[in-house]
Amino acid sequence: MNLRNWRFLAILALALSLIAAACGGDDDETATTEASGGETETTAAPSGGDEEPLKVAFVHVGPVSDKGWSWAHDQGAKYLEANANVEVTTLESIPEGSDSQRVFEDLAADGNKLIFGTSFGYMEPMLAAAENYPDVVFEHATGFMSSENMGNYFGAAEEGRYLSGMAAGAATESNLIGYVAAFPIPEVLRGINAFTLGVREVKPEAQVQVVWTSTWFDPPVEKTAAESLLDAGADVIAMHQDSAAPGQAAEAAGAKWVGYNTDMTEFAETAWLTAPIWDWGPFYLKTTQEVAAGTWESAAYYGNIADGMVDLAPYGESVSDETIALIEERKQQIIDGTFSVLPDPIVDQDGNERELGDIFSMNYFVEGVIGSPTG
């Protein structure tokens, strides 16, 4: 047998093994599909008796590992998983915009009965998907559109913002606080205003300087923005962003930091003051139970500190007992309903008194904010 034939045989053997591998893959697939189907049933059995688990899906704009906005929602999903007979599907890093309609419809077609979208930009695509799947319940965070089978939910972050602003006001020595903010929209403006009012309750002469990033989650951009504020003389950094990058910039510059979304102490222990944080779990559980029981109705839910959807993260070491006592007192007043973080009338950026107006379409800054409310 000559060399040419040997080579031919070797190639043939290789090709055959590849084909065999490919076919093997096919066999695997039927086997595993069955296996995973079986698996689902077995996991269902212990948690909920004979009931089929309710299929619930979450769609996040960022990675759930961001330790920020998406992570907080994912914690809520985990709480739901632990406390209800559900089968949870989580999709992360799904871009907002028209393309996301397909993602919501895929989830609905897959048999999910309750779908949460946790970012503002899913609103219109979700509304369109909800129209095409009237038997599925859709819940949208932070938006304002709804329909028969689409509700929305959010919380009064401004309450946590105000309290964290008090911590920032107590910490600043330069009387300049930097605020790294995503987009000039009512939700963010509301937060900046409440934060600034909190700052100035403690330190009336302090000012809050805002830098816009045009992104919810982009660690390098967030870091650069924080550094520009530190360069301008800020000695406390606050943020409406989803990553811990502004805090790391503050830590590196020896400044203080008010985070957002979750307890981010671990990223910058010295800089950490506190943060307005979210606890979505109870709302997810309540909504799921309503859908399972067939009592769900489309509504706009606005949580707050009193019901626990909004809270304040643990304080950093540098926050004095005196400051903590002051903040806790205000917190109790907010819970009791005797203190409102956004007063009416309110003094705007130019020093003019004006009506508070609808806080969900707030488009102005209060006195003490440096920057433009239009971006």
Next chain:
Amino acid sequence: MTTRRFIVEPRGLASTGLILAVPLLSVLLAVIVGAIFLALTGNSPGEVYVKMLDVSFGSSRGISETLISATPLILTGVAAAVAFKMLVWNIGAEGQFLMGAIFAAGMGIWLGDGSPAAVALPLVIIAGAIGGAFWASISAVPKVYLGTNEIITTLMLNFIALNFMNYLIFGSSSPWRDPLVPQFPSGRPIPDSGRIPEFFNRLDYGFIVACLLAILAWFLISKTRWGFEVRVVGDSANTARYAGIGVPQKILGVFLMSGAFAGLAGSLYVAGPVGALDPRSLDLGLGFTGIIVAALARLNPVAVIPVAILMGALNNAGPALQSIQVPAATVTMLQGAILIFAVAGEFFIRNRVRRPEKRLEALEEVSAA
């Protein structure tokens, strides 16, 4: 004794069978390597592949969604293909796509609801082509007349276009911005007369238009005198000059045509599924993906169509795979594997790899082993 074990030599003209077999084999190999990777990361390859096929092609809705995702990629793919064919390195399809979207949305909003669709729709679509060609011209004219490097200028103009779009929506009260939505800066909806009608689930006629335009591009390049001259310039500018072909005009023409196609991708996308100048819907890298599509299609405008459909299917399968616990990063890896194998396959179409002819030497090696 040091000898070369393998010799790589250009193949000259590859046979049609080879041109078809190599890409198919490349995709097959990518699937196999992907399967190994999936198995190693604890996923079931079979389940993953079945899910991918099922999501993208397993239902009429899946097919229509795949074609929706493919539509802009067909045109950005053609944009890259016609330019690269002529060694014009236009990597600015992203910016030209956005500028096309800006022009098209602007035209739709400017015309308003008063004009009939038969007038408004063609104007909206053509506005996109003009927007894309205009944005390309900023790189094309200096390249042709001053010899600037179009790789750098087209790349930088991508970021300018993106920031310009963001400015129109986030940073100003431009006509593109919807004044009725104070809660979040959004694009003003294009009136219905400027929107492309849907005909198959959510799929609109933009897909058909994109396919026809791809065929038109192929016809222009392959079947016309202009196309012939363009190809001569692409093969050798000196030869073209010697033959009396106006090289600068040809380069300019191809560059603008490339930009116009990318701009058309933008206009079909805003007049189709998006319906407004919405930065969140448009900033998806569709122009950059067009370069990949063109490379896989071997710069053939017609082959761009099936490749774009494949890429659309891969794109749509991503979120669905997450629902069976495959991480988003693994999906990206799988898409990358297919690309790498296809590019490697391209090498084997262009070149022949063989052992040196010396029989004796080869025999010695075998006996030594």
